[in-house]
Amino acid sequence: MTWTLARRAERLEPSAIREILKLAERPGVISLAGGLPAAEGFPVEAVRDATARVLAETPREALQYAASEGFGPLREWVAGHLRAQGLGVEAGQVLITTGSQQGLDLVGKVLLDAGSTVAVETPTYLGALQAFAPCEPRWLALDDDGAGPRPQAMAAARGARFAYLLPTFQNPSGRCLDAARRHALADAALDAGVAIVEDDPYGALWFDDPPPPPLAARAGDGAVYLGSFSKVLAPGLRVGWLVAPKRLFPKLLQAKQAADLHTPGFNQRIVHALVAGGLLDTHLPALRRRYRERRDAMHAALARHLPSGCRWTPPRGGMFFWVELPAGLDAASLLPRAVDAGVAFVPGAPFFCETPQPNTMRLSFATVAPDRLEQGVATLAAIVRDAVATTADTPRGVAPPPQMPALG
Amino acid sequence: MTWTLARRAERLEPSAIREILKLAERPGVISLAGGLPAAEGFPVEAVRDATARVLAETPREALQYAASEGFGPLREWVAGHLRAQGLGVEAGQVLITTGSQQGLDLVGKVLLDAGSTVAVETPTYLGALQAFAPCEPRWLALDDDGAGPRPQAMAAARGARFAYLLPTFQNPSGRCLDAARRHALADAALDAGVAIVEDDPYGALWFDDPPPPPLAARAGDGAVYLGSFSKVLAPGLRVGWLVAPKRLFPKLLQAKQAADLHTPGFNQRIVHALVAGGLLDTHLPALRRRYRERRDAMHAALARHLPSGCRWTPPRGGMFFWVELPAGLDAASLLPRAVDAGVAFVPGAPFFCETPQPNTMRLSFATVAPDRLEQGVATLAAIVRDAVATTADTPRGVAPPPQMPALG
Numbered sequence: 001m002t003w004t005l006a007r008r009a010e011r012l013e014p015s016a017i018r019e020i021l022k023l024a025e026r027p028g029v030i031s032l033a034g035g036l037p038a039a040e041g042f043p044v045e046a047v048r049d050a051t052a053r054v055l056a057e058t059p060r061e062a063l064q065y066a067a068s069e070g071f072g073p074l075r076e077w078v079a080g081h082l083r084a085q086g087l088g089v090e091a092g093q094v095l096i097t098t099g100s101q102q103g104l105d106l107v108g109k110v111l112l113d114a115g116s117t118v119a120v121e122t123p124t125y126l127g128a129l130q131a132f133a134p135c136e137p138r139w140l141a142l143d144d145d146g147a148g149p150r151p152q153a154m155a156a157a158r159g160a161r162f163a164y165l166l167p168t169f170q171n172p173s174g175r176c177l178d179a180a181r182r183h184a185l186a187d188a189a190l191d192a193g194v195a196i197v198e199d200d201p202y203g204a205l206w207f208d209d210p211p212p213p214p215l216a217a218r219a220g221d222g223a224v225y226l227g228s229f230s231k232v233l234a235p236g237l238r239v240g241w242l243v244a245p246k247r248l249f250p251k252l253l254q255a256k257q258a259a260d261l262h263t264p265g266f267n268q269r270i271v272h273a274l275v276a277g278g279l280l281d282t283h284l285p286a287l288r289r290r291y292r293e294r295r296d297a298m299h300a301a302l303a304r305h306l307p308s309g310c311r312w313t314p315p316r317g318g319m320f321f322w323v324e325l326p327a328g329l330d331a332a333s334l335l336p337r338a339v340d341a342g343v344a345f346v347p348g349a350p351f352f353c354e355t356p357q358p359n360t361m362r363l364s365f366a367t368v369a370p371d372r373l374e375q376g377v378a379t380l381a382a383i384v385r386d387a388v389a390t391t392a393d394t395p396r397g398v399a400p401p402p403q404m405p406a407l408g
Numbered sequence: 409m410t411w412t413l414a415r416r417a418e419r420l421e422p423s424a425i426r427e428i429l430k431l432a433e434r435p436g437v438i439s440l441a442g443g444l445p446a447a448e449g450f451p452v453e454a455v456r457d458a459t460a461r462v463l464a465e466t467p468r469e470a471l472q473y474a475a476s477e478g479f480g481p482l483r484e485w486v487a488g489h490l491r492a493q494g495l496g497v498e499a500g501q502v503l504i505t506t507g508s509q510q511g512l513d514l515v516g517k518v519l520l521d522a523g524s525t526v527a528v529e530t531p532t533y534l535g536a537l538q539a540f541a542p543c544e545p546r547w548l549a550l551d552d553d554g555a556g557p558r559p560q561a562m563a564a565a566r567g568a569r570f571a572y573l574l575p576t577f578q579n580p581s582g583r584c585l586d587a588a589r590r591h592a593l594a595d596a597a598l599d600a601g602v603a604i605v606e607d608d609p610y611g612a613l614w615f616d617d618p619p620p621p622p623l624a625a626r627a628g629d630g631a632v633y634l635g636s637f638s639k640v641l642a643p644g645l646r647v648g649w650l651v652a653p654k655r656l657f658p659k660l661l662q663a664k665q666a667a668d669l670h671t672p673g674f675n676q677r678i679v680h681a682l683v684a685g686g687l688l689d690t691h692l693p694a695l696r697r698r699y700r701e702r703r704d705a706m707h708a709a710l711a712r713h714l715p716s717g718c719r720w721t722p723p724r725g726g727m728f729f730w731v732e733l734p735a736g737l738d739a740a741s742l743l744p745r746a747v748d749a750g751v752a753f754v755p756g757a758p759f760f761c762e763t764p765q766p767n768t769m770r771l772s773f774a775t776v777a778p779d780r781l782e783q784g785v786a787t788l789a790a791i792v793r794d795a796v797a798t799t800a801d802t803p804r805g806v807a808p809p810p811q812m813p814a815l816g
Binding site for chain 2: 007109235236251266
């Protein structure tokens with residue numbers, strides 16, 4: 001039998017991250033590659049209690065088909081939580097999704113035709129590129145000055161169906177835009193008529209001080225805003241949400257119905273029991289302490305071991321360091337050696353929609369204890385130093401790869 | 409802000425079933441409209457035990473991100489279960505999905521371009537039409553002789569990306585194709601080079617004798633086969649699966665990654681604990697007895713109350729009766745009166761991709777106890793009799809709506 005594939009299926013590429021994660025599952029490898037949260041930080045006891053309560057009080061409701069919009073009390077909780085952050089959100093605008101990855105899939109389905117333009121940061125979240133890719137959009141890289149996309153870039157993006165932005169502890173770069181840039185970007189987007197799709201899975205994971213309010217707080221009906229319980233509770237429950245302008249909501253809801261009918265009601269009720277019971281009041285501070293300690297350990301290890309010419313900015317939240325190696329190095333080509341030596345990371349190139357910077361890498365500190373972080377970074381640094389030395393030995397006639405714009 | 413919608417989003421229509429379900433949620437309404445399984449049949453105690461075991465033995469694994477393919481032991485179980493039914497399936501061909509609705513979404517994404525042809529039965533599952541619609545396919549109704557799509561119709565469907573078929577206790581018609589028709593259809597599809605997408609959520613819910621082997625058992629690599637735990641365990645867990653030929657599997661897997669990363673690992677482990685523990689050996693016979701009793705009650709009530717000129721065949725499994733009213737009646741126009749009188753059903757028209765038969769309705773017996781079925785059918789029958797009388801009074805000059813092919 002000859003199966004004829006859809007054109008979009010020809011574009012579906014194996015996830016580089018997933019393939020590397022498999023590589024890094026070898027015993028003994030210290031993985032700085034994952035996008036996983038720390039499993040030892042999962043609130044297991046609280047999940048046990050919440051699950052037992054759901055199965056004692058509303059077992060048949062939890063196990064039955066449910067509304068595509070999501071579990072009402074959870075939608076109310078999300079809306080209230082966002083109103084406390086300055087967003088004018090009603091529960092009727094909250095759509096519960098099967099992880100916020102599904103939110104991206106639905107946004108693409110509802111807003112993108114083949115050939116539509118999506119404006120993105122460089123680098124940006126690989127999973128979003130993958131979620132939008134089946135709609136066959138055209139990517140437009142927003143001009144960036146290091147502090148974020150330039151507000152002027154929004155005018156250049158006029159006509160794009162939306163700008164996909166992660167202003168808060170971005171995956172992969174860890175970057176957090178300041179309040180002034182957020183205001184300027186939101187205003188420029190509104191001026192240019194460019195809708196914003198704001199992805200914010202890491203906002204609650206701040207280590208030093210809370211991030212500024214989301215772009216959506218200023219952009220209002222000009223923004224779809226996505227969030228998740230994956231990083232603050234547990235990703236294995238697959239419960240996320242999006243907030244949509246009233247005009248868009250019915251279309252996203254219909255796309256959701258067609259995609260999986262609804263997110264498991266069982267899981268939504270467990271999440272609601274957890275958050276409504278006030279778990280986050282104690283759980284989040286503990287989580288922030290744990291991650292802050294690891295962030296500090298990784299920062300110290302990078303400073304101690306990486307050779308000069310490497311650049312990074314310690315993130316003020318989230319899970320990732322973004323490291324720029326000296327120009328001429330290709331992080332991907334170092335990966336097999338690194339894994340052989342017992343440490344894994346994610347090369348930066350796949351996070352670029354165009355003109356990748358091969359001398360970048362994403363390092364996660366989330367799942368690794370401080371002493372292992374020190375060991376992993378030391379191992380990685382040795383490989384980088386070796387590569388720098390080899391590159392320095394290369395005759396001048398062999399030019400480094402082109403296209404190496406300075407990292408902001 | 410003006411949001412520009414994708415062309416496909418303009419095609420997304422509110423789900424008629426969902427809207428009617430809302431209507432039927434009014435207290436006091438006997439709903440024959442739902443597609444829900446009987447909640448009193450959920451194995452609540454077993455779910456409690458399985459959940460407790462998962463959270464005791466592998467809590468952090470269950471709550472962490474997991475492989476997009478699905479939980480290995482569950483994939484193995486599904487493959488073994490299918491091999492026992494005569495399908496040559498390896499675990500590596502099993503993709504766990506967030507309900508089998510997601511399987512349909514993924515199949516569409518991987519196989520359908522705008523304008524691609526999908527061959528379907530008439531009527532067919534509304535949720536599949538909705539899942540495929542965002543890909544903007546062209547529908548081709550397979551010619552049908554009442555015993556199923558005619559094998560010759562496969563030649564007429566040559567060039568279609570696939571034929572979407574529900575040979576076993578179809579939603580909405582309840583029809584089950586016999587073994588000879590299955591063989592002939594599978595062979596004709598292979599001859600014509602038409603791939604088969606076989607949807608089988610109800611196969612285990614037989615009341616009289618087991619259905620013949622799936623089409624996929626004969627079509628082999630010419631078929632994708634979809635199943636679900638929603639009807640045999642509980643839909644609120646949202647765990648389904650599909651089996652794909654090896655050539656297609658990687659593309660479906662990539663589409664799955666992009667859609668929601670993975671189906672909740674927590675839920676997959678609960679389902680695995682349930683089925684691997686042998687629950688279905690006792691649970692399925694009890695479920696079949698419950699549904700058989702209701703099927704019998706609805707059949708008796710229909711025979712007792714419906715006026716002459718109404719036609720139906722009692723289903724040998726699944727959850728639905730498909731009733732053809734006398735020509736000239738429009739089931740949709742009876743619905744508001746029925747709901748006012750305290751009974752809800754689903755009009756048949758939305759289940760047709762073209763040329764709907766307005767004089768059809770789908771009645772579910774799954775969630776209603778026998779005495780209430782009797783009462784609901786009696787109420788519905790009174791409205792039908794009234795409509796028949798009114799139609800008979802209509803002067804001959806007012807013709808009934810056109811396009812009333814005989815129901816097979």
